[in-house]
Amino acid sequence: MWHGHESAVTIPGRVPLHGVLHGCCEVTAPAWGLVFCDPFAEEKKCAHRVMVEAARAFCAAGISCLRFDYRGTGDSPGEFLDATPEQWVQDICAALDYARETLQLEVVGLLGLRLGGALAVQAARDSGSVNLLVLWEPVINGKQYLGHNLRRSLVKAMLTRGQEFDARQVRQAHAEDVFDFDGYRVSAETRSQIEALDLEQDVTPFPGPSLVVNITSRDQPNDDCQQLARALGGSVAAVRQEPFWNRIGLVRPQALLETTEIWLAEQQAARIAGRPAD
Amino acid sequence: MATDCALKSQLKSMIVERLFLDIEPTTIADDADLMKVYGLDSVNLFEIVVGLEEEFGLSLEDTDFCLETFATVENIAAFVAAKRG
Incomplete structure (x- = not known):
């Protein structure tokens, strides 16, 4: 308690x-x-x-x-x-x-x-x-963390978009300056700082x-x-x-x-x- | 054939372990529809993808993301074997 x-x-x-x-x-x-x-x-x-x-x-x-x-x-x-x-x-x-x-x-x-x-x-x-x-x-x-996010996006798109699923579109969206991180819009600066993380x-x-x-x-x-x-x-x-x-x-x-x-x-x-x- | 069986067995163990399934790996039929029988969702499929990369040393390309590939243990095993050449 x-x-x-x-x-x-x-x-x-x-x-x-x-x-x-x-x-x-x-x-x-x-x-x-x-x-x-x-x-x-x-x-x-x-x-x-x-x-x-x-x-x-x-x-x-x-x-x-x-x-x-x-x-x-x-x-x-x-x-x-x-x-x-x-x-x-x-x-x-x-x-x-x-x-x-x-x-x-x-x-x-x-x-x-x-x-x-x-x-x-x-x-x-x-x-x-x-x-x-x-x-x-x-x-x-950080790079692996972002890579996992891309895979998560690919899996979700594969499950939800059916015949319209296009992996290239998901990858392109992930590469944009402001990109989608599991439903959140993330800036290029934040991406770059996360990418630089290497404990x-x-x-x-x-x-x-x-x-x-x-x-x-x-x-x-x-x-x-x-x-x-x-x-x-x-x-x-x-x-x-x-x-x-x-x-x-x-x-x-x-x-x-x-x-x-x-x-x-x-x-x-x-x-x-x-x-x-x- | 022996290698094929060993691979499927490895895959079943990986699936049970990573998805915290309360079953014996051997109870998964090779041709069982994983999504229908075990209720796999996107989080589970993501775990399988990461498992294939980390435990089987594969690197998945965009074109590898296809529902059919992950539908059954049989399909996943065929995919792993093909990737390994």
């Missing part, structure tokens, strides 16, 4: 951002908090329920959480088409500062899902004040604890997640869970939440004991 309080907040900054603060009734000492970094476009919408459940679960375990909408998304101001991943990294940094100050956090971490995972890594590097990182099925390679090449060791979670149908984490975890100098886990960011519907994320909660509890215990967690 969830114990805490939720309140809508406005995160100040160049662009005021809409957020929801999940505050704990029983605050642990020292106070821990997580800022959630949402995935991109339709994946954000599909993952919303799981992110809310996660915030409530972690809050019940004594870790306050801040969920927020990047500029141009959700209830934050701005147009999706005008916003870019670089700006969203700035938004994460603003949310971090806000959470630390408002909740008087001593330990503050980032939890990112899919593209939000990649943005979290960049925000951690830029802010230099993130204590821990949790990455759920992060987008590791395999760009990641440097993270000074605090980190956890990369590969959400998969397999028992072992895939090579990409293992490699990323090694580069960050942290842990990696495989969680058997359907890709809930791909479809809207009821999902039971127990395995994912349990794995993350256990890891967070280990980090809390280790910090109290003054040693690194295993």
Whole structure:
């Protein structure tokens, strides 16, 4: 059962951002908090329920959480088409500062899902004040991510257009300056910034604890997640869970939440004991 | 023939695993209409496409996107065999 309080907040900054603060009734000492970094476009919408459940679960375990909408998304101001991943990294940094100050956090971490995972890594590097990182099925390679979007568009068109399906048309539409990303209009600038994402090449060791979670149908984490975890100098886990960011519907994320909660509890215990967690 | 059977078996395992189907791979008939029998949708088909690329080392071209190709395990196996040359 969830114990805490939720309140809508406005995160100040160049662009005021809409957020929801999940505050704990029983605050642990020292106070821990997580800022959630949402995935991109339709994946954000599909993952919303799981992110809310996660915030409530972690809050019940004594870790306050801040969920927020990047500029141009959700209830934050701005147009999706005008916003870019670089700006969203700035938004994460603003949310971090806000959470630390408002909740008087001593330990503050980032939890990112899919593209939000990649943005979290960049925000951690830029802010230099993130204590821990949790990455759920992060987008590791931007080009591959966009390639998957093209395949998803091809599959959808193949299923819905019948005899009129023309793969070349789908590919051409995908190559236009402003193109369709699973129903969202995306600018050339955003495409170029996503294409440039390559965590395999760009990641440097993270000074605090980190956890990369590969959400998969397999028992072992895939090579990409293992490699990323090694580069960050942290842990990696495989969680058997359907890709809930791909479809809207009821999902039971127990395995994912349990794995993350256990890891967070280990980090809390280790910090109290003054040693690194295993 | 043995290679053909092994390929179909691999494909069935990949489909069951990636789609989180609660069935034994061997229960999928080679000629079963995957969309009708197992209710495959665009998300599932996308998973199969990615599975073919990641686990079978294929690179799908635009012209490979054809409903008939993904209709049955038999068809997918023929497609994989043809791509492998």
